[in-house]
Amino acid sequence: MNKKDEPESSNIIKYRGRFAPSPTGSLHFGSLITAIASYLEAKTSQGKWFLRIDNADFLREQDKASDSIKRSLELHGFEWDGNTHYQSNSLTLYNQKKDHLIDNDYVFRCNCSRKNLRNNPIGLNGVIYKGTCRTKNIKEDFSIRVITEHLKVAFKDEIQGHQACQIDEDIGDFTIWRRDNIISYHLATVIDDNEVGITNVVRGYDLLNSTFCQLYLQNILNYINPIYSHIPIATDANNQKLSKQFGAAELSNKLITQNLFNGLCALKQEPPTELRSDNLSNIWSWAIDNWSSKKLTMVKSITTLN
Ligand SMILES: [Zn+2]
Structure with missing residues (x-):
């Protein structure tokens, strides 16, 4: 609907x-x-x-x-x-939004394995990813990550009160499309909530x-x-x-x-x-x-x- x-x-x-x-x-x-x-x-x-x-x-x-x-x-x-x-009925829309993010240079391809990232510090949402693959030219077997700018993301939670983070430092470039060609939870959620x-x-x-990731994506989109x-x-x-x-x-x-x-x-x-x-x-x-x-x-x- x-x-x-x-x-x-x-x-x-x-x-x-x-x-x-x-x-x-x-x-x-x-x-x-x-x-x-x-x-x-x-x-x-x-x-x-x-x-x-x-x-x-x-x-x-x-x-x-x-x-x-x-x-x-x-x-x-x-x-x-x-x-x-x-x-599962929104897959066409998901692909359109993914293409929009690619066409507007908000994202990049990443082929880092879990093993590659295991020494990275842990942030608010697991391992912090600091742009390792941003400038690489990866052709196959990749996930897609969003480029996180040096920005503070904040919101007032109605139950938990004021929340804030520095998105690039506390979370880093997060995945919007997985290596197994499945949309990430964050991107699917913001598209559906908006729809x-x-x-x-x-x-x-x-x-x-x-x-924080979802607010960041909502703002881009x-x-x-x-x-x-x-x-x-x-x-x-x-x-x-x-x-x-x-x-x-x-x-x-x-x-x-x-x-x-x-x-x-x-x-x-x-x-x-x-x-x-x-x-x-x-x-x-x-x-x-x-x-x-x-x-x-x-x-x-x-x-x-x-
Ligand atoms: Zn990478």
Whole structure:
């Protein structure tokens, strides 16, 4: 869906949020709380909420995971606007934007291996890349990196406060197109957010530093910068982020109200105990009436038993 399809009744830009899971497995508790927070932010702002399946990296996509995530969201009472957007449907657009960046000399080809870069210092987003291949003439087997200028990139995170970095020194030239010919997460995200006219991004704290790269790309591409809110990530008792990679348990669709209640507790909304045994509709009503992202201010992680 394109923002141009929708007539604007006024000049006020309405809130447009999204939830963008990767189909690398089923929904787990960590992704549920991100969905809840982004949904409640949209609903309490009288905004729209879109679902995007981030499957540009088809190598990591698990069979049937998209359907499982959608089914789980539906059963938990999430209602998204418009059709589900799949990144795999945007490949032509991605290539056009890549060509635009190449034609305007914003990027260069790089054939450094991980091994070549292993002695580089570690920055905010992994290894700092300092332009090694910028002036080389590489013909094959390359990734594409963006030239980072000597610029400070800063933003005000709605939950984590003021953030700033020196993009070339703290991150360096980052990848926009991988060697295996797959678009990078950063570039795909900014293109899709722009395409749907996303005004507000609510996502996990683990993605906070990637925002610098995304703001940098948005500025090159003349896109509007959305407002960002990075909510705490759910961790296990060992302080390990709940993720599919580390075997986070799939959410049970038989424990829907319990999952939702536990999600609100994890998000520090302090729902009344009696809500635990209430029905789905009442839990959502309570959540919409009482949602306050202020309760998450500066919180970076939440330990959970889920
Ligand atoms: Zn290189």
